[in-house]
Each structure stands twice: as C-alpha cells, then as structure tokens.
Amino acid sequence: xxxxxxxxxxxxxxxxxxxxxxxxxxxxxxxxxxSLFKSVISTSDGDEALKIFEEKSDKIDLILTxxxxxxxxxxxxxxxxxxxxxxxxxxxxxxxxxxNDLINAINLNVTNFIEKPIKYEDIINxxxxxxxxxxxxxxxxxxxxxxxxxxxxxxxxxxxxxGEAFKKQLNIIxxxxxxxxxxxxxxxxxxxxxxxxxxxTLSGDTxxxxxxxxxxxxxxxxxxxxxxxxxxxxxTLVSTSFxxxxxxxxRESFDFEKLVETYIDFIGYELxxxxxxxxxxxxxxxxxxxxxxxxxxxxxxxxxxxxGEIRKLSKTNLPITPYSDFFRIDEVxxxxxxxxxxxxxxxxxxxxxxxxxxxxxIGEDFxxxxxxxxxxxxxxxxxxxxxxxxxxxxxxxxxxxxxxIIEEKKxxxxxxxxxxxxEEFGDILSENHVGLVEKMRLEAxxxxxxxxxxxxxxxxxxxxxxxxxMESGEYTNYLKSSEVENSGKNIMIxxxxxxxxxxxxxxxxxxxxxxxxxxxxxxxxxxxxxGRGIMMSDNDFDFVIYNEIGNSVLCGKKLSKKxxx
Numbered sequence: 001x002x003x004x005x006x007x008x009x010x011x012x013x014x015x016x017x018x019x020x021x022x023x024x025x026x027x028x029x030x031x032x033x034x035s036l037f038k039s040v041i042s043t044s045d046g047d048e049a050l051k052i053f054e055e056k057s058d059k060i061d062l063i064l065t066x067x068x069x070x071x072x073x074x075x076x077x078x079x080x081x082x083x084x085x086x087x088x089x090x091x092x093x094x095x096x097x098x099x100n101d102l103i104n105a106i107n108l109n110v111t112n113f114i115e116k117p118i119k120y121e122d123i124i125n126x127x128x129x130x131x132x133x134x135x136x137x138x139x140x141x142x143x144x145x146x147x148x149x150x151x152x153x154x155x156x157x158x159x160x161x162x163g164e165a166f167k168k169q170l171n172i173i174x175x176x177x178x179x180x181x182x183x184x185x186x187x188x189x190x191x192x193x194x195x196x197x198x199x200x201t202l203s204g205d206t207x208x209x210x211x212x213x214x215x216x217x218x219x220x221x222x223x224x225x226x227x228x229x230x231x232x233x234x235x236t237l238v239s240t241s242f243x244x245x246x247x248x249x250x251r252e253s254f255d256f257e258k259l260v261e262t263y264i265d266f267i268g269y270e271l272x273x274x275x276x277x278x279x280x281x282x283x284x285x286x287x288x289x290x291x292x293x294x295x296x297x298x299x300x301x302x303x304x305x306x307x308g309e310i311r312k313l314s315k316t317n318l319p320i321t322p323y324s325d326f327f328r329i330d331e332v333x334x335x336x337x338x339x340x341x342x343x344x345x346x347x348x349x350x351x352x353x354x355x356x357x358x359x360x361x362i363g364e365d366f367x368x369x370x371x372x373x374x375x376x377x378x379x380x381x382x383x384x385x386x387x388x389x390x391x392x393x394x395x396x397x398x399x400x401x402x403x404x405i406i407e408e409k410k411x412x413x414x415x416x417x418x419x420x421x422x423e424e425f426g427d428i429l430s431e432n433h434v435g436l437v438e439k440m441r442l443e444a445x446x447x448x449x450x451x452x453x454x455x456x457x458x459x460x461x462x463x464x465x466x467x468x469x470m471e472s473g474e475y476t477n478y479l480k481s482s483e484v485e486n487s488g489k490n491i492m493i494x495x496x497x498x499x500x501x502x503x504x505x506x507x508x509x510x511x512x513x514x515x516x517x518x519x520x521x522x523x524x525x526x527x528x529x530x531g532r533g534i535m536m537s538d539n540d541f542d543f544v545i546y547n548e549i550g551n552s553v554l555c556g557k558k559l560s561k562k563x564x565x
Contacts, residue, residue: 004036004124004539007036007124007127007128008035008036010131011036011037011038011127011131012036012037012038013038014037014038014039014061014062014131015037015038015039015040015041015059015060015061015062016033016037016039016040016041016060016061016062016063016064017041017043017049017052017053017060017062017063017064018033018040018041018042018043018049018063018064018065019042019043019044019045019046019048019049019063019064019065019066019069019074019077020042020044020065020066020069020093021044021045021066021068021069021070022066024436025066025118026042026044027436027437028118028436028437028440029042029064030042031437032120032123032124032437036127037062039059041056041060044069045069045070045071045072046065046069046071046072046073046074046076046077047071047072047077048071049063049065049077050072050077050080050081053081053084054084057084057085057088060088061088061089061131062088062089062090062091062127062130062131063078063081063088063089063090063091064090064091064093064126065077065078065090065091065092065093066093066094067092067093067094067095067096067101068094068095074092074093074094075092075101075104075105075108078090078092078105078108078110079108082108082109086109089111089112089130089131090108090109090110090111090130091110091111091112091113091114091126091127091130092105092110092112092113092114093113093114093115093116093118094113094114094115094116095115095116111126111129111130112126112129112130113126114126119444120440120441120444121444121536168237169202169203169206169233169236169237172206172237172240172241172244173196173206173207173208173240174208174209174210174244175194175207175208175209176209176210176211176516177192177209177211177215177218178194178209178518179515179518179534179538179544179545179546180192180515180518180545180546180547180548181545181546181547181554182215182216182218182286183547183548184216184286184397186401187399187400187401188397188398188399188400188401189397189398189400189545189554190286190395190396190397190398191371191394191395191396191397191398191543191545191554192209192218192393192394192395193371193372193373193393193394193543194207194209194372194391194392194393194394195372195376195390195391195392195394196390196391196392197386197389197390197391198389199346199386199387199388199389199390202230202233203233203236203389203391204224204225204226204232204233204235204236204389205222205223205224205225205236205344205346205389205390205391206222206223206236206237206239206240206391207220207221207222207223207240207391207393208220208221208240208243208244209393210244210247210248210251212251212254214287215548216285216286216287217283217284217285217286217287218282218283218284218286219247219254219256219259219281219282219283219284220281220282220284220342220393221243221279221280221281221282222279222280222298222342222343222344222391222393223235223236223239223240223243223277223278223279224236224277224278224279224298224344224345224346224389224391225239225275225277225278226275226276226277226278226319231275235267235270235271235275235277238267238270239263239267239277239279242263242266242267243259243263246259246262246263247259256281256283256292256294256329257294257329259281260281260294260327260329261327263279264320264324264325264327267320268320268321268322268323268324269322271320271321271322272322273322275321275322276297276319276320276321277296277319277320277321278296278297278298278319278320278344278345279294279295279296279298279320280293280294280295280296280298280301280314280342281293281294281295282294282301282342284334284395286334289333289334289335290331290332290333290334291313291331291332291334291340292329292330292331292332293313293314293329293330293331293332294317294327294328294329294330295314295315295316295317295330296316296317296318296319296320296324296327297316297317297318297319297320298316298342298343298344298345299343299344299345299347299348299359300312300313300314300315300316301313301314301340301341301342302340302341302362302363302366303332303334303337303338303339303340304337304338304339304340304366304367305336305337305338306336306337306338307336308367310363310366310367311337313330313332313337313340314330314332315328315330337397338396338397339366339394339395339396339397340395341366341392341393341394341395342392342393343390343391343392343393344388344389344390344391344392345388346386346387346388346389346390346391347362347379347390347391347392348362349387349388350379350383350385350386350387350388350390351383351387352382352383353382353383353384358379358382358383361378361382365378365379365382370498370499370500370501370542370556370558371394371396371501371542371543371556371558372392372394372542372543373542373543374542374558375392375394376392398498398503398554400496400498400503400505403496403497403498403503404496404497405494405495405496406428406495406496406497407424407428407493407494407495408492408493408494408495409421409424409492409493410490410491410492410493411490411491411492411493412487412490412491413454413458413459413483413486413487413489413490413491413508414483415454415479415483417491418450418451418454418491421450421491421493422443422446422447422450425442425443425446425493426439426443428495428502429442429443429502432497432502432559433559434559434560435560438559438560441539441540442540442541442557444536444537444540445536445537445538445539445540445541445544445555446504446537446540448534448536448537449504449506449537449544449553449555450491450493450506452534452553453491453506453507453508453510453551453553454491454508455479456510456513457491457508457509457510457512457551458486458489458490458491458508458509458510459479459482459483459486459510460482460486460510460511461478461482489508489509489510490508490509491506491507491508491509492505492506492507492508493505493506493507498556500558500559501542501556501557501558501559502556502557502558502559503554503555503556504554504555504556505552505553505554506552506553506555507551507552507553508551508552509551510551511549511551512547512549512550512551513549513550514550515546515547515548515549515550518534518546537555540557541555541556541557542556542557542558543555543556
C-alpha cells in the first residue's frame with residue numbers, strides 16, 4: 001500500500017464526489033478524505049450525486065459510490081455519468097458479487113471495486129489505482145510541447161539526485177533504539193521516539209542515538225548547521241559521520257567529554273570562516289539517573305518532573321566556530337524527571353497562527369502530550385507551515401506499576417484464540433466510547449500486532465516462509481500442524497488506562513527476532529525488510545515499541561472518546 005503522505009502529493013489538488021446512504025459510512029469517508037483531497041463532496045443517494053455531477057462535472061476528478069442506495073443505485077448512476085464523461089475514474093462499493101452487476105460495472109469502465117466490509121487499506125489502494133488515470137491525463141497534456149518535456153526531465157533528474165542524497169543522509173543517521181524500549185524494571189519502561197523532517201529535500205539538521213552493551217545507557221546528539229541548502233547539509237553529514245565513527249571505535253572506553261572536545265577540533269578544520277554549528281550532546285545513564293549535556297547554542301533541554309513541573313535542564317555554550325576551544329558540560333539528576341526532549345531551533349522558531357513563535361507554547365504542549373505523536377499534533381495545530389529543518393528526540397518514562405490493569409488475558413496460539421482476542425479488544429474500545437472510525441483503525445493495528453505474536457512469535461514462521469506457503473496454497477494446513485506442535489505456548493495481553501492513554505503489552509513465548517532489523521524502517525525505501533505489519537500498526541497507534549529480544553510489544557493510543565451515532 002502506498003504511503004499516505006506520498007498519495008497526498010497527487011490527491012491534494014483533486015475533488016472527490018462520493019455517495020452512500022449510511023450516515024456512519026459517510027462519516028468514515030470524511031475522516032479518510034478530508035485531509036487527503038482538496039475538496040470532498042458527499043451525498044446520500046445516486047440521484048443526488050448525479051445532479052451534483054451534472055452541475056460540476058468539470059470540477060470533479062473522482063467518484064466513489066455504493067451500489068445499494070435508495071432512489072438510484074450505483075450502477076444506474078454510473079450509466080448516467082458515463083453519458084456525460086467516459087473517462088472519469090469511478091470506484092464502486094458493493095456487498096455482493098452478483099455476476100450481472102459486475103459485468104455491467106466492467107462494461108461501464110468502472111475503475112476499481114471495493115468489497116464490504118470496507119477496509120482502510122482497500123480504500124487507499126483503490127484511490128491510488130483510480131487517480132493514476134487523472135495523473136496520466138494531466139501529464140499527457142503537459143508533455144505536448146517538447147520544451148516542457150525537457151524541463152520536466154531536468155526537474156525529475158534534479159529531484160532524483162536530491163532524493164538519492166537524502167537516502168544517503170538517512171543512511172548515515174544511526175538510531176540503535178528505533179522502535180525499541182528500554183526495560184528499566186518490571187513494568188517500568190523508557191520510551192524513546194524521534195521526529196526528523198527537512199524543510200526541503202536535504203536537511204541542515206541531523207541526529208543519532210547510540211546504545212552501549214548496557215542498554216540502560218545511551219549517547220545521542222543533534223547537529224544543526226547554520227544556513228540552508230547543500231552547504232548546511234554537507235556540514236551535518238560530515239559531523240554525523242565523524243561522531244558516529246568515533247563512538248563506534250571508542251564504545252568500550254567511551255569518554256563523553258573527550259568526544260565533544262575531539263569533535264570541536266575536527267569540525268574547526270572543516271568550517272569556512274563565517275560558518276557556525278549548533279549542537280546538543282547527551283549521555284544518559286538510566287541506572288544512575290544521570291544526564292550529561294553539552295549544549296552549543298541550541299534550545300535548552302526541557303524536562304517535566306513527576307509533579308508536572310516544567311524544568312530547563314541545560315545551559316548554553318557559544319556555537320561552534322573554527323576558533324572554539326572552551327565548553328561546559330552540565331550534569332543533571334534525572335530521578336524526578338518523567339520525560340524530556342532534545343530539539344533543534346527549527347521547532348521553536350516556527351510562527352504560529354497568531355503571529356508568535358512556537359517557543360511561546362512548547363512548554364504547555366509538552367506538559368499535556370501523552371506521546372511524541374500527540375506532541376507533534378499539538379505543534380501542527382498551531383503551526384500550519386514548517387519553516388525550517390526540524391529534529392526532535394523525545395524521552396518518556398512509563399511506570400505501569402502506578403496504574404491498575406483493566407484487563408489481563410492469556411490466549412492459546414490458535415487462529416480461534418486470535419479472533420477471540422480481537423473481539424475482546426473491540427469490546428474494550430466500545431466500553432471506553434471510542435468512535436467508529438478510530439475503533440476500525442485500532443482494530444486493524446491490533447490485528448497486525450497479535451498476528452505477529454501468533455505467526456512469527458509462537459509459531460516461528462518467518463516472512464519469506466509465510467510468502468512461500470501462501471503461494472503454494474499450503475499456508476492453512478501448515479498453521480494447523482504448527483499449532484499442534486506449539487500447543488504449550490501462549491500469548492499474554494495486558495491492558496492499562498494511563499490518564500486517557502490506552503496501553504497494551506502483548507507478549508508471546510517465542511524466541512523473538514533480531515530487533516536491529518527495525519532500523520531499516522528509518523528508510524521507507526528499503527526493500528530488505530518485511531515490516532508492513534509494523535508500519536501499519538505504527539500508523540494506527542501513537543507508539544509501537546519492542547523489547548530487546550522482540551517477543552514483547554508495548555503500544556499505546558490516546559483515546560478521543562468521540563462517539564459516532
């Protein structure tokens with residue numbers, strides 16, 4: 001399935017017209033489409049949709065219609081549309097496989113079909129396929145002149161080169177803790193997340209997070225080269241490569257102060273006369289509850305205490321120049337700090353809707369956020385357009401000992417038990433008044449996670465092996481025999497409600513997996529990692545993180561409690 005942000009590049013200028021007589025389905029469509037298309041027009045039957053299309057046919061790019069509707073069904077409406085426009089993409093939603101209906105739809109040049117019950121990924125795939133006609137039509141018109149074709153080629157080549165350079169930038173970044181948690185104690189976890197978004201294709205920001213043999217100790221940094229474009233990106237690439245190499249070759253005898261001092265000496269030789277570097281280095285020893293910080297003209301590290309108080313955890317050195325020779329390291333007692341953030345000034349210098357810098361609101365939003373994702377949602381509500389490269393490292397301690405388990409269940413490793421777990425998860429969402437659309441998405445994400453625990457965890461089925469079994473038609477029989485062989489293994493699910501955040505801990509009794517392969521998800525273009533399920537569940541939950549060996553996944557979602565009538 002195409003990445004939703006990639007799909008938006010093509011749909012953001014388009015208008016969709018859809019028809020469905022069910023209010024809850026129209027509500028669901030609006031949830032999917034309002035942020036995807038430039039304009040969304042909804043109707044409750046085929047007759048109403050036809051009238052709107054006849055009035056605005058030149059402004060509508062895509063039609064989606066249900067087959068079974070009062071006044072005029074989908075097939076009859078499509079017949080009328082085709083009398084006006086023979087090319088517009090049309091998606092037909094149907095609960096039946098009536099042969100005559102399907103033949104009629106094919107003869108009417110229906111672009112795609114969606115079967116009920118409707119699934120989120122089916123909608124996205126259908127839209128992706130349908131708009132290809134729109135995109136091709138537009139390109140055909142634009143490419144009629146030779147000069148425009150040449151310009152298009154040059155632009156595409158330039159974008160390709162920038163894209164390749166950004167892949168290189170992503171490859172240089174190291175994040176040893178990506179999609180992984182740190183287990184501090186029984187039911188006590190450190191959650192570590194990041195946000196990394198260039199303003200343009202290449203970024204003047206960069207970061208890395210490194211672990212030691214003792215995973216309760218982390219080294220991390222953010223580098224922000226002043227200026228924009230390729231020059232700043234080169235400085236950050238050189239910096240990141242050097243620091244990462246220095247750490248890897250000195251991991252066993254790592255000296256935080258020595259690394260900072262050596263980096264300043266190194267980069268001083270590389271900077272031009274008027275260039276400067278802002279940087280933020282951290283060494284976090286979670287066993288000792290100590291954080292060392294070397295801050296060079298970056299925003300202060302913000303922390304939230306156990307009582308909810310905002311604290312600034314670092315002071316600032318001067319920015320790094322070719323002549324820097326002195327710096328100070330702060331050491332902070334983190335015993336009372338529940339969460340903290342490192343970030344570049346690209347976050348706080350953005351202008352909000354009321355004309356103030358986001359600096360005025362970062363503390364308030366960080367206080368009330370239950371995750372990195374919710375924090376960034378608060379940010380986007382205030383800032384409509386990102387004005388600079390932005391990097392954020394988000395650390396939060398989750399102590400589940402302080403919260404009562406609302407449900408704890410053990411399931412056998414069978415398809416029947418997995419279905420039972422999904423049904424009970426749906427019941428918990430309903431009991432917490434979760435709206436229809438959000439409930440559908442969370443159930444989809446939950447399905448991916450528990451199937452991962454069932455198939456890849458307890459039954460030990462690898463991704464390539466599953467693909468071969470499905471292609472040969474032997475998958476179902478293999479599951480039955482494998483369930484018998486692994487009948488003693490169970491899946492444990494614990495549910496917590498933490499200040500409106502629904503938290504699940506899903507544990508299997510398999511041997512786990514090499515969690516280092518999760519790093520491949522940092523670069524979505526990778527073809528080496530079969531992470532579709534993790535990517536899908538990550539889109540549905542606010543966070544999805546594994547333990548070190550990969551047989552326990554912690555996920556959470558802030559519940560909106562919007563009931564759809």
